[in-house]
Structures are given as structure tokens and as C-alpha cells.
Amino acid sequence: MIEAYRQLVKKIQGYEEAIGLMHWDLRTGAPRKAASGRSEVIGMLSGEMFQLQTSDQMRDFIQHLLSTRDKLSQIDVRAVEESERIYKQSKKIPQDLFEKYVTLTAEAESIWEEAKQKHDWEQFAPYLSQIVAFNKQFVELWGYDEHPYDALLDMFEPGMTVAQLNPIFEQLRVETIAILNKINDVNHSLNRSIRKKKIDKEAQMAFSTYMLEQMGYDFDAGRLDYSAHPFATGLNLGDVRITTNVIEDDFTFALFSSIHEGGHAIYEQNISSDLMGTPLCTGTSMGIHESQSRLWENQIGRSRAFWKKYWPIMQSQFPEAFGSEDEEIFYRALNEVKPSLIRIEADELTYNLHILIRYEIEKALIEGSISVDELPRVWDEKYEAYLGVRPSHVGEGVLQDVHWSGGAFGYFPSYTLGNMYASQFISAMYKQIPELDKHIENGELHVITSWLNENIHQYGKLKSPVELIQDVTGEPLNPTYFIQYLHNKYNDIYGV
Amino acid sequence: MIEAYRQLVKKIQGYEEAIGLMHWDLRTGAPRKAASGRSEVIGMLSGEMFQLQTSDQMRDFIQHLLSTRDKLSQIDVRAVEESERIYKQSKKIPQDLFEKYVTLTAEAESIWEEAKQKHDWEQFAPYLSQIVAFNKQFVELWGYDEHPYDALLDMFEPGMTVAQLNPIFEQLRVETIAILNKINDVNHSLNRSIRKKKIDKEAQMAFSTYMLEQMGYDFDAGRLDYSAHPFATGLNLGDVRITTNVIEDDFTFALFSSIHEGGHAIYEQNISSDLMGTPLCTGTSMGIHESQSRLWENQIGRSRAFWKKYWPIMQSQFPEAFGSEDEEIFYRALNEVKPSLIRIEADELTYNLHILIRYEIEKALIEGSISVDELPRVWDEKYEAYLGVRPSHVGEGVLQDVHWSGGAFGYFPSYTLGNMYASQFISAMYKQIPELDKHIENGELHVITSWLNENIHQYGKLKSPVELIQDVTGEPLNPTYFIQYLHNKYNDIYGV
Numbered sequence: 002m003i004e005a006y007r008q009l010v011k012k013i014q015g016y017e018e019a020i021g022l023m024h025w026d027l028r029t030g031a032p033r034k035a036a037s038g039r040s041e042v043i044g045m046l047s048g049e050m051f052q053l054q055t056s057d058q059m060r061d062f063i064q065h066l067l068s069t070r071d072k073l074s075q076i077d078v079r080a081v082e083e084s085e086r087i088y089k090q091s092k093k094i095p096q097d098l099f100e101k102y103v104t105l106t107a108e109a110e111s112i113w114e115e116a117k118q119k120h121d122w123e124q125f126a127p128y129l130s131q132i133v134a135f136n137k138q139f140v141e142l143w144g145y146d147e148h149p150y151d152a153l154l155d156m157f158e159p160g161m162t163v164a165q166l167n168p169i170f171e172q173l174r175v176e177t178i179a180i181l182n183k184i185n186d187v188n189h190s191l192n193r194s195i196r197k198k199k200i201d202k203e204a205q206m207a208f209s210t211y212m213l214e215q216m217g218y219d220f221d222a223g224r225l226d227y228s229a230h231p232f233a234t235g236l237n238l239g240d241v242r243i244t245t246n247v248i249e250d251d252f253t254f255a256l257f258s259s260i261h262e263g264g265h266a267i268y269e270q271n272i273s274s275d276l277m278g279t280p281l282c283t284g285t286s287m288g289i290h291e292s293q294s295r296l297w298e299n300q301i302g303r304s305r306a307f308w309k310k311y312w313p314i315m316q317s318q319f320p321e322a323f324g325s326e327d328e329e330i331f332y333r334a335l336n337e338v339k340p341s342l343i344r345i346e347a348d349e350l351t352y353n354l355h356i357l358i359r360y361e362i363e364k365a366l367i368e369g370s371i372s373v374d375e376l377p378r379v380w381d382e383k384y385e386a387y388l389g390v391r392p393s394h395v396g397e398g399v400l401q402d403v404h405w406s407g408g409a410f411g412y413f414p415s416y417t418l419g420n421m422y423a424s425q426f427i428s429a430m431y432k433q434i435p436e437l438d439k440h441i442e443n444g445e446l447h448v449i450t451s452w453l454n455e456n457i458h459q460y461g462k463l464k465s466p467v468e469l470i471q472d473v474t475g476e477p478l479n480p481t482y483f484i485q486y487l488h489n490k491y492n493d494i495y496g497v
Numbered sequence: 498m499i500e501a502y503r504q505l506v507k508k509i510q511g512y513e514e515a516i517g518l519m520h521w522d523l524r525t526g527a528p529r530k531a532a533s534g535r536s537e538v539i540g541m542l543s544g545e546m547f548q549l550q551t552s553d554q555m556r557d558f559i560q561h562l563l564s565t566r567d568k569l570s571q572i573d574v575r576a577v578e579e580s581e582r583i584y585k586q587s588k589k590i591p592q593d594l595f596e597k598y599v600t601l602t603a604e605a606e607s608i609w610e611e612a613k614q615k616h617d618w619e620q621f622a623p624y625l626s627q628i629v630a631f632n633k634q635f636v637e638l639w640g641y642d643e644h645p646y647d648a649l650l651d652m653f654e655p656g657m658t659v660a661q662l663n664p665i666f667e668q669l670r671v672e673t674i675a676i677l678n679k680i681n682d683v684n685h686s687l688n689r690s691i692r693k694k695k696i697d698k699e700a701q702m703a704f705s706t707y708m709l710e711q712m713g714y715d716f717d718a719g720r721l722d723y724s725a726h727p728f729a730t731g732l733n734l735g736d737v738r739i740t741t742n743v744i745e746d747d748f749t750f751a752l753f754s755s756i757h758e759g760g761h762a763i764y765e766q767n768i769s770s771d772l773m774g775t776p777l778c779t780g781t782s783m784g785i786h787e788s789q790s791r792l793w794e795n796q797i798g799r800s801r802a803f804w805k806k807y808w809p810i811m812q813s814q815f816p817e818a819f820g821s822e823d824e825e826i827f828y829r830a831l832n833e834v835k836p837s838l839i840r841i842e843a844d845e846l847t848y849n850l851h852i853l854i855r856y857e858i859e860k861a862l863i864e865g866s867i868s869v870d871e872l873p874r875v876w877d878e879k880y881e882a883y884l885g886v887r888p889s890h891v892g893e894g895v896l897q898d899v900h901w902s903g904g905a906f907g908y909f910p911s912y913t914l915g916n917m918y919a920s921q922f923i924s925a926m927y928k929q930i931p932e933l934d935k936h937i938e939n940g941e942l943h944v945i946t947s948w949l950n951e952n953i954h955q956y957g958k959l960k961s962p963v964e965l966i967q968d969v970t971g972e973p974l975n976p977t978y979f980i981q982y983l984h985n986k987y988n989d990i991y992g993v
Contacts, residue, residue: 011541012541015537015538015541015542018534018535018538019515019519019538019542022518022519022522023515023518026518026522030720031720031736032716032717032718032719032720032735032736032738033717033718033735034715034717034718034734034735034736035718035732035733035735035736036735037735038514038732038733038734038735038736038773039514039732039733039736041511042511042514042515042733045507045508045511046511046515049545219530220528221528221529221530222528222529222530222531223528224526224527224528236531236534236535237531237534237535237538238530238534239528239529239530239531239532239533239534240527240528240530240531240534240535242528277534
């Protein structure tokens with residue numbers, strides 16, 4: 002029976018791979034008129050996949066195999082458990098309810114796009130109200146122990162709860178605002194103009210490619226393309242693709258988004274081939290995934306040690322832009338702290354305040370302590386309170402992110418969880434490799450990649466995030482590593 | 498019931514679209530390590546599609562709908578008939594036999610590739626023997642009226658038979674050799690060096706893009722990419738892609754392969770949207786498809802009228818290569834006749850002799866009048882007799898084409914049928930548009946495209962090739978148009 006189960010999940014993975022390629026293609030280079038027909042095919046194949054995941058055959062496999070789990074390998078047990086999680090999650094929502102929700106969110110995404118552009122809250126609000134209502138219904142159907150938002154958190158970060166996250170995020174909020182206030186008090190001037198040098202597109206892409214190679218991204222098992230919004234997508238272990246976009250007068254966009262997506266992709270390229278064809282052959286949670294991208298993007302990619310190696314190379318690659326510039330000014334410009342309205346443009350410190358605001362709002366919406374109508378006011382007040390800035394319209398405020406229009410409640414915390422996991426991982430890495438800074442200064446980035454492969458990547462979903470962080474660092478998620486990292490970095494730069 | 502049938506065939510088309518995209522991706526830019534996993538997914542989805550095409554549900558739809566055909570639209574009747582053709586073709590081969598054949602041809606293709614490179618006939622011969630034996634078995638299972646090869650011809654050119662093709666091909670062979678002999682007798686010197694100018698890759702691609710736009714290829718419903726071997730693939734009506742390859746010191750390769758594939762693609766882009774989601778939404782036969790590519794590539798793309806418009810543009814685009822060159826020399830170089838060993842490098846006249854040789858050999862193999870062991874000898878003798886050239890090894894002889902290793906017997910005639918259809922179509926076009934040469938000289942190629950859309954493209958598989966050629970030209974396939982075209986062209990160039 003285990004053989005028949007393996008065949009079934011392999012087929013499901015096959016559908017996922019085909020759908021993944023179609024999505025990649027639509028976002029990178031499919032001709033305009035391809036979209037409507039292609040979307041129907043994606044819908045059809047998704048439906049076939051859903052039917053397999055929720056079939057009576059799957060139910061019987063799960064029941065039988067879990068009742069004889071002692072005879073199964075660890076991988077098989079975990080795979081069946083993951084199939085069970087997906088089965089239950091899907092089966093608990095009545096099909097007609099789910100189909101209505103899919104139609105609603107598909108429509109809401111295009112409404113959101115228009116509303117954002119026109120700064121028109123009233124246009125989007127009724128859709129968001131409905132989406133929130135659906136999610137409140139879903140969490141009741143899925144069930145939860147303590148807080149209704151737990152059911153949503155669990156989808157992206159298995160095992161995570163409001164009870165666990167509240168004190169962690171609160172501690173981070175207090176510490177971040179304290180650092181931010183100190184930086185604001187210091188009379189500092191950073192020269193950001195060094196980030197605004199004009200560099201041509203192809204040259205930027207070539208440098209991104211070089212940097213990805215340095216990180217150990219395998220171009221025989223992936224490729225780098227342009228897309229409006231950067232992303233990484235794992236189609237199979239030998240095909241994990243990334244995209245970026247180039248802004249000619251802001252090289253940091255292509256460079257750091259490439260490094261970021263490269264971090265995601267290196268994770269997926271290095272999952273053990275033993276997990277191939279099972280539902281375990283992907284990242285174990287969105288938070289852990291995000292830890293891999295953010296570790297590379299920020300904690301390595303914006304470090305002094307890193308630029309000791311790569312600044313001279315960058316100078317020689319772009320002599321006109323950087324030939325006569327100063328390394329210290331460059332380093333500081335990459336790490337400048339400046340509260341702003343837009344999450345995706347935020348610096349490493351204030352970024353987490355953007356996330357905390359969304360977390361607090363989502364939680365309140367799902368528990369019903371605020372209504373959608375109150376959102377613009379609540380949003381603006383929190384931005385004022387935490388970041389000291391206030392949107393002049395909803396386009397740069399509550400309507401800035403796509404997530405809610407697609408119903409992705411519970412996703413935002415992953416970003417800040419990623420930052421915290423990353424610091425905790427790096428701290429363990431430094432303990433085991435005391436010479437790590439030397440290696441980075443020498444451009445021996447493979448030392449990092451190998452450590453991540455060995456300790457994190459290979460396991461895919463075989464270890465839960467809770468198990469993984471415990472196994473790798475000897476303790477559960479602990480925000481003090483990230484907080485300490487922030488203190489150290491901004492003490493170094495701003496003397497605070 | 499017709500609604501349920503339509504849903505089923507739409508689903509089948511969806512699988513085809515997904516599989517098509519995966520093939521396109523593998524051949525254009527998928528990373529090396531993607532292939533093995535991706536091939537498994539293609540296999541899995543092909544299996545699903547096959548199951549739908551041969552399902553009891555499909556059988557019941559076909560039976561019921563054809564028994565009440567009076568109540569159906571013409572499109573529905575044709576669609577169900579096409580589904581029946583596919584159903585019967587698939588059902589007549591026992592599944593275990595078919596699976597063995599698929600495994601055999603998959604292996605044979607890579608063996609062929611190696612054998613061709615090593616000029617090693619003995620390595621490939623046993624595989625080819627088996628493939629021929631399978632095909633002999635298949636034609637008996639499929640059935641045929643007169644000649645066993647008819648069953649294979651019918652797969653690519655519905656309705657075509659050996660009885661019909663023999664005299665047509667024989668007439669063409671005699672006339673072609675007569676023209677060739679006359680050309681050989683003339684003391685002529687053509688300057689081919691003009692084809693060997695070095696032009697850089699991007700500039701060649703840009704010119705191909707320009708030319709495709711001139712032809713009316715819709716880049717909002719397609720794209721042009723690099724691949725080792727040029728091809729066109731219709732994924733849906735809004736997404737028909739083409740590829741080419743660039744040889745820096747032979748601009749004719751990229752240019753004429755782009756025009757050729759553009760001809761295929763324009764056909765598929767302009768099928769009526771009424772046929773979308775049915776099995777009729779593609780070219781009606783390989784021969785008609787090939788008529789569209791060859792009409793553009795040869796009869797338009799190598800004509801005097803065409804270069805009257807585009808030679809000055811080409812000169813201004815590539816002043817270094819062509820600025821001081823002569824239009825007449827250029828035109829003649831594009832049309833030079835020179836018997837050679839390799840089919841895909843052959844000129845417009847001798848190309849058909851390459852095809853006739855393959856046709857004669859395939860027919861003889863399937864009827865059993867020659868054996869695989871005799872092939873190298875038979876091949877070389879026919880090349881000597883028809884073309885006056887003799888391969889020095891099997892790599893440039895009997896092993897040159899991929900087709901047989903994949904079991905595609907019956908395909909080769911399509912190429913020459915395409916040439917003949919094209920001439921017959923063009924002749925009808927001239928009758929209806931007497932000013933056609935003027936339009937071409939003015940670069941008003943849309944006149945041609947519109948005529949093809951109107952008379953051919955829109956119908957997809959709604960008309961059989963037999964019906965189509967009759968409707969468009971008022972008579973069945975008639976080789977004299979093509980023969981007359983060849984006479985005119987080479988009389989003009991060589992005075993023969």
C-alpha cells in the first residue's frame with residue numbers, strides 16, 4: 002500500500018510542477034493574449050490536483066498507513082502526516098463555500114489593484130469585509146485551541162500560536178522603537194546618493210548572476226529572469242528559478258532582491274533527493290523559508306565582512322559609478338535607517354514595525370475586535386505611533402499590500418519570523434565556525450551554504466520548524482538573537 | 498450530453514497545453530538538471546490525457562452523439578468525429594504493446610544520436626528493425642484498404658494514400674531531375690559568398706522579429722526564442738511560440754527558419770475561436786501545415802518581388818555586410834541549386850528528391866520489400882541515382898534524420914505535400930488578387946496573410962485537407978502548379 006500511496010503523491014507533485022511552470026511563464030514572458038486560456042488550464046489542473054488530495058483513496062491510504070506507522074520509514078510517516086494535514090484542511094471547508102471564496106478573491110485582487118491606484122478605500126472595503134468574513138468562518142471550521150488567528154498562523158508556520166507570538170513581537174516592538182528613537186536623536190547625516198548611481202540593466206543582471214554564483218546558487222538547476230515582482234519558484238529539485246527586476250538608478254533593488262530570492266532558491270535546490278516526489282520536498286514553513294532569504298540579503302549581504310570582499314569587485318565592475326567612492330559611505334548607505342510608509346522599501350530595522358502593525362490588525366480583524374471599516378484609521382494611527390509617519394492617502398497606507406486581497410491572512414508574520422530565525426541560525430553558525438567572518442571576507446561563501454545545506458536545507462519538510470530550530474540551535478525560537486544583532490549593527494553605524 | 502462532451506475535450510486540450518509548455522520550456526531554456534524530473538511529469542500528464550481520450554465515458558459520448566448527429570452543429574459533429582478517430586487509433590493498439598513501443602523509441606532516440614555521431618550503423622540497426630516491426634504490426638491493427646503504408650500516411654495526412662501519392666511523386670521526381678540535369682549542364686557560376694557574411698546574433702534576431710511583424714505574426718500572442726532546432730508550438734490561440742537558432746556567418750538560417758516557423762505560427766494564431774477547446778483547434782494536416790511555412794519561406798521569402806521591398810531595408814540594417822552588394826547576386830544566392838547530401842540544407846528544388854527517397858524507402862520497409870539491413874546500400878544508391886551524390890558515411894546518409902528513431906513513419910511526405918499545396922494555394926491567390934506582386938513589392942504582406950486567414954487558417958481541422966484544397970482551389974491536389982513554379986523560377990535564374 003505504501004507503494005500505491007507514493008505513486009499518488011508523486012502524481013500530485015507532478016501537477017504542482019506543471020502548475021508552477023505555468024505560473025512562472027505567465028509572470029516572466031508569456032504573451033499577453035496567453036493569459037486567459039492559460040488561467041483556465043491552471044484552474045483545471047488545480048482542480049484535478051485538489052481531487053487527488055481529497056480523494057477517498059487518499060483518505061484510505063492515510064487511515065491505513067497511519068494505523069501501521071511502526072512499519073514505515075520516518076520519511077513515509079511524515080509524508081503521510083503531511084498528506085493528512087492537507088486532506089483535513091481541504092475537507093473541512095464545504096466545496097461550494099471554497100469555490101465562492103476562490104471566485105471572490107480572484108475578483109478582489111483586480112479590484113484591489115485599481116483601488117490602490119485610485120486611492121479609493123470604499124471600492125475595496127466591501128470585498129475585504131467579505132474576505133474577512135470567510136476567513137472567520139474558515140477558522141471555525143478548521144478549529145483551534147486558543148485564539149482563532151492560530152488556525153491561520155498554523156497554515157504558514159505550523160505550530161505557531163498567538164500565545165507564543167504576542168510576547169515575542171511585543172519585545173521586538175519595544176526594542177525596535179527604542180533603537181529607532183535613539184537613531185532619530187543622533188545628529189547623523191548619511192549619504193544615500195551613492196545608491197542612486199545609474200547602472201545599465203544588463204550590467205546589473207550580470208552582477209546579480211555573479212553574486213548568485215558566489216552564494217552557490219546552481220545555474221544548472223535554475224535560471225534568473227526578469228519579472229515585475231521578484232520571486233523564486235521550486236519546480237523540481239533540478240529546477241528552482243528566480244526572477245528580479247532592475248531599476249537603473251537604484252542598483253540595490255536588483256542586487257538585494259536577487260540575493261534574497263537566491264536564498265530561497267538555494268534552500269529548495271538542496272533538499273535531500275530522498276524527499277523527491279513526496280509532499281515533504283519543499284521548505285518547512287514560510288518563516289524558515291524567509292530566514293534563508295533574509296539571512297543572505299541582510300545579515301550576510303549588508304554586513305561589513307561581505308563588502309570587504311565585494312566592494313573592490315563592485316568598484317572594478319562599475320568604475321564610473323563607484324570608482325572614486327568610499328567603502329564606508331557605501332556600507333552605511335546600505336544600512337541607513339529611515340522610517341517610511343511603504344513596507345517593501347523599508348530598512349532592516351523599521352521593516353519589522355510594518356509587520357507588527359499588520360499582525361496586530363489581522364489578529365484584531367479575525368477575533369472581531371475591530372471591523373474592516375475602522376482599518377484606515379487604525380492603520381494610520383499605528384504608523385504614527387510606531388514609525389512616526391502618517392500616510393497621505395490609502396494607496397501608501399492600508400491598500401499598499403496585495404496579501405489581503407488574496408485572503409493571505411497569517412502570512413505577514415513569516416517575514417519577521419524569518420529575521421528572527423536567521424539571527425538565531427547565524428549565531429549557531431558562528432559558534433560552530435568561529436572564523437566565519439574571515440571566510441566571508443575572503444568570499445568563501447560556500448562555508449555558509451554548506452552549513453545551511455547540512456543543518457537546514459536537506460530536511461525539507463521532514464522536520465517541523467519547531468523541531469528544526471531546536472535541533473540546529475539547541476533552543477526554541479528566541480527573539481533576543483535578532484534584537485542583539487540590531488543593537489550591534491546600529492551601535493556600529495550610529496553609535497547608539 | 499454535448500455539454501459534458503465539450504467539458505471533457507476541453508480538459509484534454511488543457512492537458513495538451515500544459516504538456517506543450519513543458520516541451521517548449523525544455524527546448525528553450527530549462528536548466529539542465531530540470532529534464533529528468535520534468536520528463537516524468539510530461540509522461541504522467543500524457544498518461545492522464547490518454548486515459549481521458551480512451552475512456553469509456555469518451556466512447557459513450559461518441560456513440561451517443563454520432564447517433565444523434567442531426568441535432569448537432571457542424572463543429573460539434575466534426576469534433577466528435579475527430580475524437581472518434583483518436584479513440585479508435587489508440588484503442589486498437591493493446592496497451593502493453595504501446596508501452597513497449599514508447600520505451601523502445603525513447604531509448605532508440607538517444608542511441609540514434611550517438612550512432613549518427615559515431616557513423617555507426619550497426620549500433621542503430623537493431624533498434625530500427627524493431628521499430629519497423631512494431632509499425633508493421635500497428636498498421637495491421639489499425640487496418641487499411643490497399644497499401645499498409647496508407648495507415649501511416651493517414652495519421653499525418655488524413656485521406657492520403659499510396660495509390661494517390663505514387664503517380665504524383667513520380668511525376669515530380671521525373672520533372673525535378675530533368676530541371677536539375679539542365680541546370681547541371683549550364684555553365685553557371687553563382688556567388689554564394691554573400692550568404693556567408695558575419696552578422697551578430699542580436700542583429701539577426703532583431704531582423705527576424707521585424708520580418709515576423711511584417712508577415713503579421715502577432716507578438717501579443719506569441720514570442721520568438723532561441724533553441725537548438727527551430728520549431729513552432731501552438732499552446733492556445735493566444736500563445737503560439739516560435740524559435741530559431743542563429744548562425745553568425747549564415748544569416749539565411751535564422752531568417753528563413755523564422756519565416757518558416759512564422760508561417761506555421763500564423764496558421765495557428767488565426768484559427769477561429771469557435772474551435773477553441775475542441776480537438777479541431779489545430780492545423781488540419783501536416784501537409785497543409787507545411788504548406789503555410791513553405792509558402793512564406795520559399796514562394797514568398799525567396800521571390801524577386803519580396804526582395805524588391807526588403808533588400809534595401811536589409812542593406813540599411815546591415816550596411817557592413819550588404820551595403821555595397823548587388824541585389825541580383827543576393828537573389829540568386831538565395832536560390833542556388835546544388836545537390837547535396839543533407840536534407841535540411843538542401844535547396845528548394847533538390848529538397849523534394851530527399852523526401853522522395855525517404856518515401857520510397859519507408860513504403861518498401863512497411864510492405865516488406867526491403868529489410869532494414871539493406872538500408873545503407875539502398876539509401877546510397879538512390880542518392881547517387883537521383884542527386885548524383887554519394888554519402889561517405891552513414892552520418893551524412895541514412896542516419897541523418899531523427900524521424901525514424903522516434904517511429905515517425907509516414908511523416909516525410911508532408912514536406913513535399915506542403916510545397917505542392919503551397920503552389921496550388923498561391924496560384925489561386927494570384928487569380929483572386931492579380932496585383933499580388935505589386936502588394937509584395939510594396940511590403941503589403943497583410944494581403945497574403947488575410948487571404949490565408951480567410952481561406953485556410955480559420956477552419957483549423959474543421960475541413961479535411963481534401964476538402965480544403967478543393968474548396969480553396971476548385972480542384973484536388975495537383976502537382977503541376979508546383980512543377981510549373983519550379984520551371985519558371987529556374988528558367989528565370991538559370992535560363993533552363
